[in-house]
Amino acid sequence: MVGKHRQPGNIVTRRDLIREGEIDIQMEYFYDVPGSMPGTLRIPSDALPPIIGLIDYNEQKAVRLQLGTPEECAPHLDSESVSWLDVKGLGSEDVLQRLGQVFDLHPLVLEDVVNVPQRPKVEEYDDQLLIIARMVTPTESGSSFHQEQVSLILGRHYLLTVQEEPEFDCFGAVRDRIRTAKGIIRKRGADYLAYSLLDSIIDGFFPILEIYGEDIEELEDAVVESPTHQTLERIHTLRRELLVLRRAVWPMRDTINSLIRDGSDLISEDVRIYLRDCYDHTVQVLDMVETYRELASSLMDVYLSSVNNKMNEIMKVLTVISTIFIPLTFIVGIYGMNFDREKSPFNMPELDWYWGYPLCWVLMIVIALSLIAYFKRKGWFENVS
Structure with a gap:
């Protein structure tokens, strides 16, 4: 979708259209075309080409590589070290199909990874665990947020993550911990790495909520002192964006709870203890979102009363x-x-x-x-x- 004011040849992403108001920021989940074959991949027209990065580490060392093809990571999958393959971008069906062959992904797994957005969930296959999550990061102006789907495929000694776009993520702290051997991450397996990424995704909601908390305080003063039509628009936008956050974090609570409860062989008992802490953070985020939604609704009532x-x-x-x-x-x-x-x-x-x-x-x-x-x-x- 391209706006009428754009010049031909310019790359326009879905995020640009959201930021400029040409499409709705409210998240709608992907649905299959009636009668389509299971495992059909539908690449978004504005998807960027994939960038493949590999971090292979153990307790003694960590190696970070930039790969040109998915096949280059195959030798690392059979080693005893932990291999984290991070794919950013969904713009090439050929690369994604080859990635599915290297990792022996079930067609339905590849479908959930590529056909975005999916509802956050967890699904267990023979020797793999699929985790779908929603990740949010603040915009450059700090007035809103970017959102994208992150898919985690957990194996015995590897973790494959697939992100919609290469520009934003909240995994920088995890990469630094691996590089500097800080904490216990290099002493643990791929399941602890998956927990660390999920924890980073959940913690990424807190800066966003802090921004909205400050906005609500400003709006509380505005609706009492000088309510205007612009104030009403800000309240309406705030309520819609909080709804998007709620739809992103609500199923995440069930997803993490499922990881703790179901008892997959790919997740150790020690990591489940850490996942409990991640679950607590998810509940805290959800409580904050619900509280802010109620405050935003009350702001609408206060606005009408002030007017x-x-x-x-x-x-x-x-x-x-x-x-x-x-x-x-x-x-x-x-x-x-x-x-x-x-x-x-x-x-x-x-x-x-x-x-x-x-x-x-x-x-x-x-x-x-x-x-x-x-x-x-x-x-x-x-x-x-």
Whole structure:
């Protein structure tokens, strides 16, 4: 999908369209075309070419390589060291099919990896474990977030991760821990690596939620002090983006719980203990998202109340002004009538008084001041901005 204002030949990603408002940021899961053959791959038209990186490590050393083809990683899969193959980008069906052959992936596994977005889930095959997760990272401006699917295929001594795009991820800290041998990651197997990546994905939600927490605080002040149409748009956008976060993290809770409960042979008991901590973080993220969604909904109510109160204050001011001028208009209307004084002595005799005009002014001023004093005593002028 390309906007009308774009120049031909420019690469346009789905993220660009989301950022510019040409498509909806709300995540919709992938669904198969009715009657299509199982295992059919549907490459997104804006997908970027895959970049294949390999990190092979054990307790003594760690090697990081950039691979040109999927076949180059085959010798590392049979070694006792842990091999992490990270594929970024889904833009080549040929590379992905060859990747499936190297890792002996089931056609349905490859379908879930390529046909994005899928609902976060975990599925166990003969000697592999498929984990689908949603990853979010803050935008450059810090006002929103990028989201993409991350697929993890766990084997006995290897972990294959496939990301939608090569530009963003939250795995930098894990790569640094492997490179510097910090912690116990190089002493553990591929299952601990899978846990570390899942933990990084879950922890990546916290900076996003911190941004939205600050936005909610600003909106709370805005809806009370100066509610505008732009404020309403910000609240609406906030609610929709929080819904996207909820749809991303809610099934993640069930996914991690399934890893803990189901007891796959590929995940050791020690790693399940760490997954419990990851599950706690997921529940915490979900609680924060739910809390912020409730606050965003209450902000909408506060906005409507503030607008109504502002309208009521305006109507109060107009009512006070109109009430003061009603008797004055009545007096002016009476003396604006054209009665002939020569026809009858009762036709407005005060028009012949020497002080008639000043007395009329004094009468109107006294009436206006009396009404103002009465309204003030009743409290009508309180809280009138």
